[in-house]
Amino acid sequence: MSEPKRVEQVADELMQGISQTEIITKRSELKPSYTDTLLALIDNWQKHFDDRYGGLRGAPKFSMPESLRFLMDYAWSYNDTDVRNHVVFTLRKISQGGIYDHLGGGFFRYSVDEMWHVPHFEKMLYDNAQMVSLYAHAYKCFNDDSFKDIVYQTVAFLKREMMSPEGGFYSAIDADSEGEEGRFYTFLKDEVDEILNEDAELFSVLYGVSASGNLDGRSVLRSASTPKEAASVFGVGLEHAILKQAQLKQVMLKYRNSRVRPSTDDKQLLSWNALAIKGFVDAYSTFKDEMFLNLAIQTAKFIEKYLVNDNGSLSRVYCKGKVSVAAFLDDYAFLIEAYILLYQATYNERWMLKAKTFTDYVNAHFYCEKSGMFYYTNIKYGDTIVRKMELRDGVIPSSGAVMGHNLQTLSTYFLNDVYGDMAKQMGANISGQVEHGGPYIYKWAGLLLNSELGPAQVFSSGDKGKSMLNRVLAATHRPNVLPFLRNVKSEIPISKYTANDNMIRLCVGNTCKVPTSSEEQARSEINEARLYKQS
Incomplete structure (x- = not known):
């Protein structure tokens, strides 16, 4: 065989090998239930729980916010107190550790040690957006005021x-400044003593500052003692300790801000900004603070102004006035998810209709009929050697899994069996990998969990209906709750369902409760509609 022919053969073999990675085949049989799969997943996953420090055993440690959200949903659905306790323990360990910025707020990328004490100091938009979602939902579940503060x-x-001035959010803040990682965020004990004088010891006890430090002689701040513990050590009242803590944080933050700052990666990515919308909406849904909703809408307007193209497609990157890169599946999937959440928070139907429009675009340009899954790249751009699929969840959930959730949700709102069948097929295709997937297949597991639970349709009508629904949902823990307001002129088919003015009705599957004017009763009915772990 000539050399050119051999090169062509090797190239063909390579392409065939690549094409078989991250590709999945369509299952012909759909299981009626995935409870056994989910229970096996958790049984395997629990073997890796870190009972001492939270999260998973070993280092480095990533916060993995959406995996913790899935565990919360699972624990609620199956009444699993062990998983529930692991989640709340992990959330507290993360927020107390150095992976959280105790002066300026926000989370660093990951911890280099198993205790969450010393982070890699880069701050990513996608981490912080997802952590806002996570802690907002955790506040609803656990009623821990520290989660609200986070x-x-x-x-x-x-x-x-x-x-950014345009209303979007930049991608990241670097870890380094002055040629040293973490320099901006860490302190020498002598610095703290000089800045705070007689209050230095109180601050040091609260935040673990020592002469030896925990990073090359410098201290990474962490929550080493509670105000109550510090008050006991220094013989002062609790209120005094709390007040002093707030004052000293501001003094140290002002000092820190005088340093040379790490540089900012000023690219604005559509997918990560969509995650920010989700974070803001989740915060609004829990706390009912209009500031969060305004930020979500502002970010959505930024995307629509700069990254939505006239032909109905999306672009991925906005930077320094220039738009570049055709959008991938995660850009579409995360934006669709954000639009659905904006509708559920506002009942403004334009958000839901946009979600459907982009879903139809994705189905036309990313869907693989042969496998029943989605490619990561758009069929319009055929210069990619091999079109791959995202089948594993990481710190960010896989775009395919998010798209499955979107189809599952939209199938109910639009009474669209095609969407529903697509979501079921995706769940069936991936189900064989879920049992042993652990923390790296959580979003797919969530798709199966939602299928087990079924959608809880919660709806109302009349002038007070919207505010009643919002108050009820703020105290609801159940996954897969789909709220809507009756509107006989709606373009969303489900919104034409009959509803009583200023009353709330719950339907799960083919069973509907009697409408009630009691918000407490409505909350109770929603929170009772769960699965229970088999003995």
Whole structure:
């Protein structure tokens, strides 16, 4: 065989090998239930739980926010207190550790140690957006005021340090400044003593500052003691310790801000900004603070102004006034998810109709009929050697799994069996990998969990219906709750369902409860519609 022919053969073999990675085949049989699969997944996953420090055993440790959200949903659905306790323990360990910025708010990328103490100091938009979602939902589930503080402080950081003049959010803040990683965020004990004088010891006890430090002689701040513990050590009242803590944080933050700052990656990515919308909407849904909703809508308007093209497609990157790169599946999937959430928060139907429009675009340009899954790249751009699929979840959920959730949700709102069948097929295709997938297949597992639960349709009508629904949903833990307002002129078919003015009705599957004017009763009915772990 001539050399050119051999090169062509090797190239063909290579392309065939690549094409078989991250590709999945269509299953012909759909299981009626995936409870056994989900229980096996959790049984395997629990073997890796870190009972001492939270998260998974070993280092480095990533916060993996959406995997923790899935575990919360699973724990609620199957009444699993062990998983529930692991999640809340992990959330507290993360927020107390050095992976959280205790002066400026926001989360660093990951911890280099198993205790969450010393981070890699890069701050990513996608981490912080997802952590806002996670801690907002966790507040609903666990009613821990420190989780509320985390949400507000992280959003304040995003507004202050990552928001662009155009209304979107930058991608990242670097780890290094002055040629040294973490220099901006860490302190020498002598520095703290000089800045805070007689209050230095109180601050040091609260935040773990020592002469030896925990990073090359410098201290990464962490929550080493509670105000109550510090008050006991110094013989002062609790209120005094809390007040002092707030004051000293501001003094140290002002000092830190005088340093040379790490540089900012000022690319604005559609997919990560869509995650920010989700974070803001989730915060609004929990706390009912209009500031969060305004940020979500502002970010959506940024995307629509700069990254939505006239032909109905999306672009991926906006940077320094220039738009570049055709959007991938994650850009579409995360934006569709954000639009659905905006509708559920506002009942403004234009958001839901946009979600459907982009879903139809994705179905036409990314769907693989042969496998029943989605490619990561658009069929319009045929210069990619091999079109691959995202089948594993990482720190960010896979775009294919998010698209499955979108189809599942939209199938109910639009009474669209085609969407529903597509979502079921995707779940069936991936189900064989879920049992042993652990924390790296959580979003797909969530698709199966939603299928087990079925959608809980919660709806109302009349002038007070919207506010009643919002108050009820703010205290609802159940996954897969789909709220809507009756509107006989709606373009969303489900919104034409009959509803009583100023009353709330719940339907799960083919069973509907009697409408009630009691918000407490409505919350109770929603929160009772769960699965239970088999003995």
